[in-house]
Amino acid sequence: QVQLVESGGGLVQAGGSLRLSCAASGRTFxxxxxxxxxxxxxxxxxxxxFINWSGWSKYYADSVKGRFTISRDNAKRTVYLQMNSLxxxxxxxxxxxxxxxxxxxxxxxxxxxxxxxxxxxQGTQVTVSS
Numbered sequence: 001q002v003q004l005v006e007s008g009g010g011l012v013q014a015g016g017s018l019r020l021s022c023a024a025s026g027r028t029f030x031x032x033x034x035x036x037x038x039x040x041x042x043x044x045x046x047x048x049x050f051i052n053w054s055g056w057s058k059y060y061a062d063s064v065k066g067r068f069t070i071s072r073d074n075a076k077r078t079v080y081l082q083m084n085s086l087x088x089x090x091x092x093x094x095x096x097x098x099x100x101x102x103x104x105x106x107x108x109x110x111x112x113x114x115x116x117x118x119x120x121x122q123g124t125q126v127t128v129s130s
Contacts, residue, residue, distance in 0.1 A: 006096050011127045022080070033050065051107075
């Protein structure tokens with residue numbers, strides 16, 4: 001397993017931007033597909049974004065498409081989530097998660113099968129003021 005630590009959360013006004021980072025420990029980071037999920041108070045955890053091991057395959061929730069960008073730097077063992085045009089409804093705790101990369105599975109499959117992600121970070125709070 002890989003250990004994950006998120007950072008970069010905070011308070012931002014609607015329309016603003018934040019970049020979340022997720023630092024991973026372990027030498028096999030480049031073999032993992034990575035995802036970002038979020039959970040708002042009183043709501044279930046939801047998928048946000050996915051990136052495969054190499055970064056060439058990405059998948060986004062409809063609610064963030066065109067506003068959020070997921071990327072990774074395998075040399076730094078870090079995955080990022082650039083969040084632009086933030087909305088009040090983006091307020092949540094954001095979690096990064098790692099899954100064994102399976103080239104036979106699509107990003108949409110990973111998005112709807114959160115159980116594939118075996119390692120999770122502790123989360124970072126994002127609060128968007130309206």
